[in-house]
Amino acid sequence: MARRVVCRAADVPENGLKEVEIEGGLKLLVANAGGEFFGFQATCPHQDVPLCEGVFDGSTLTCHMHLWQWDVRTGAPLGLAEAPLQKYSLAVEGDSLYLAGAATALDVGEIFNGIASATLDELAGLARSETFPPGTVLYRPGDAAEDFFVLDAGRVEFLVGRGERTTPGGFMLKKGEVFGWAALLDGYPARIASARCLEESRLLRINGKAALGVLERDPAAGFIVMRRLAALIARYLASSGAQ
Amino acid sequence: MRIQVNARNRGYEFEARPDERVLHAGLRAGIALPYECATGTCGTCKATLVGGTVADGWAGAPGKKLVKPERREFLMCQCAASADLTLEVDKFVHAAEAGACTPDSCSVVLRAPRQIAPDVMAFSVQLEQPRDFDAGQFVLLAPLAMTGYRAYSMCNFERGARRLDFVVKRKPDGGFSEWLFGANREGERLSMFGPLGSATFDPMLAKNVLCIAGGSGIAGMMSILARAWRERYFERWRGWVFFGVRTMRDTFFLDELSSFQREFPERVQITVALSDEDVPASAARDWPALGFERGLVHEVTERVMTGKYHDVRAYVAGPPPCVDAAIRVLLLKAKLTTNNIRYDKYS
Structure with a gap:
């Protein structure tokens, strides 16, 4: 072209x-x-x-x-x-x-944007691009949290709780949004919500341990990513106290 | 009516009264739903209807230009639930901050309407129950006979207030202002919702304060000055006020501004900017406590403030072109960070 x-x-x-x-x-x-x-x-x-x-x-x-x-x-x-x-x-x-x-979704993403391009390339090398039809459940509470996801296109919603007792836990719709980030935390091996594609969605799937390995070799990038991850988690915590 | 809101970060559920606008019901329940003008203009309170039906109070709201009806989008500030609703808000929504004044609706009585400049009326409303608000906030008012709220900033400040003071600029085709200017409205009942708005001042701020107002945008600044005066804020911090009008005839509140200035002559500087006429010689004689300059209010601010922006929080209010021009000065010349620029656009 x-x-x-x-x-x-x-x-x-x-x-x-x-x-x-x-x-x-x-x-x-x-x-x-x-x-x-x-x-x-x-x-x-x-x-x-x-x-x-x-x-x-x-x-x-x-x-x-x-x-x-x-x-x-x-x-x-x-x-x-x-x-x-x-x-x-x-x-x-x-x-x-x-x-x-x-x-790419990884570069525009809220936690990886702006880190050294060699490190970004290594992370991109770990990423598998997968496309899911509407209605696909990506994970459920209790599932092992091995991978995290970066939204490339589409829309994913979260439900907190199990069975009949679920409440909406928000939704993702912007290219680069990261979810399933429990996979980036030590000693936090299980999903606490379910994630479901509302539309056909294209996602980058990255193994959490492997990504942490890449970040350990570039501590500057690792620091940026962990700081942003902390801010992201704080943003969700800030909203959980109400009602 | 039960309303379920799914936001980007989580879901909320609250009750709405019959005919109550969705935005009002949510704010009343302590949920900080997104809004800015709360009067159908800015489009910030846009939501998507997932289940249920809404009744639209203002089909021609200017904020509709940002709304796509084919995607079932609507303005929460204009629509009421006609059945239980599920809706989606494409933003992060948090609970209202602890200590924030929770808004509610009530009926109030209009008192003491009086003309204070050729196109400007002052009036008060009397409340049945005392009400708290923050300096710089506004309320929505509508005469009982009219549909559609208008937003007005309080000029006074008091905790547990039983009286709120306002100024209204006459606007051609402005429903409320024509109603107010059209006859003596003493004793008329209005419905009110509030307080609203986050361009607020609290003495805990501990910074120098810069107020830039175009026309009736001075209202919120008067409330900020009243609060600062009560707390003796300017014994420790500096204050600058820039009040932009067209000509001397369009000025008002100059007595009140003079008394604020005289209270703290070393630390408070108040400048009236005249955009359409040279400063008459009589101005300095009649108002010795105030400064007068020719120019648009953002230009005058830039001239007077150069080199004085250390540790400053700025408040800006007025017509949109005035606010945009002032924000440009505050970002590019003053190099203020965005969390130190608070503004209200009267669109």
């Missing part, structure tokens, strides 16, 4: 933003950070607000609607933002920008 032209480099002002619709209908936000170009999803992951209307100081991008912010080099969320931006690599040739590739 021919490489897709994004726009001319000169069309994006220095330390400015531009929204571009490229061949195939994909809309991208292009950010010019001191002469380096970065491509992202065109709308805010929060409420579909066009990011080109946001505030950009050359390194931090802010959506004007609710002040979610991202690091323009990685798309990693900063401050109030609850989700990363999907990043697209751009190549500069002559005076034009080309789409060089989209980030």
Whole structure:
């Protein structure tokens, strides 16, 4: 497939933003950070607000609607933002920008985004891409928690409890969302909820022990991942006290 | 009516009164459902109907532009349950923070409507039961004869308040403002829901305070100043207020602002920004405690505040273009972090 032209480099002002619709209908936000170009999803992951209307100081991008912010080099969320931006690599040739590739679910994912690319590649090497029809139960309470999952496409819901006594435990629908993360914890071998695909869903399945092995060899990445995992768990704990 | 909400992180169940809007029922039950304007404009309270039916109180709500009816999406602030409901909210939803003032509905009586500028009316409402709210919060008001709430920020501050004070800017086709300006409404009954809003000030903040208001956006700032004044907050912290209006004729609350300034002359600086006329010579003579500058309120803020942004929490309220411009200054020039920018857009 021919490489897709994004726009001319000169069309994006220095330390400015531009929204571009490229061949195939994909809309991208292009950010010019001191002469380096970065491509992202065109709308805010929060409420579909066009990011080109946001505030950009050359390194931090802010959506004007609710002040979610991202690091323009990685798309990693900063401050109030609850989700990363999907990043697209751009190549500069002559005076034009080309789409060089989209980030994988693992890279856009909330806990692995921005770690060293060699480590990310190793994790990607452990990942098996699997597609499940709607209604598939991925695991049930009590099942051994060996693998964790990264959502690539589709929708997965959780139920807490067993049999008749279940309550909704939330749902996943964004590319890169991680679930089944009990597999990344020591001494926490069993599932505490059930996970079921609500639509046809494509998932990356990664063995928890093997992933921990990779992270042990890159402690910097391991620290980032564990810190984000702790934040993720805290977010769920914060909501469990009510009612 | 039983309402089940499935959020991204967990599920909640609560009861709704007949005809009660889904958002109000949830907030009343202590569940921090997402909302911003609570009056059908912003679309933040969008949810998806999974089971049951809702009655839509405002088919033409501007927030509908973000709602896809074919996906059974609806605005929780405008719709009431007509049967038990199951709905989905595509956000993380938590329980209301401990100590937050839980909103509820009640009936109130309008008192002392008075015009304080060519297009601005002040009025109070009298409550039957004392009510707590935080400085900077707002309530929804609707005359009993009208459907559809409008949001207004309180200007006063008191714990266990039995009276709430408001200002209303006259808007062409604004249902509530036309009703208020159209006749003397002393003694009329209104239905109220609140308090709402998270652009609040608490003295525990322990930071310098910067208030930027366009027009009637000054209302919430008056409440913040009233709370700060009660707690002698400006004995330790600095305060800046920027109040943007078109001309001197459009100003109001200048007496009240002057008395706040005189109470803490060393630490509180209040500047009125006039966008459409040069500052008349009489301004400084008539209001010696206040500063006056020509320009849009965000421009004046930028000029006066340069170099003073250390340890600052900013509050911004006013029409959307004013708020957006001020936020741009606070992010790009002041380099404030986003958790130190609190704002209300009057859309």
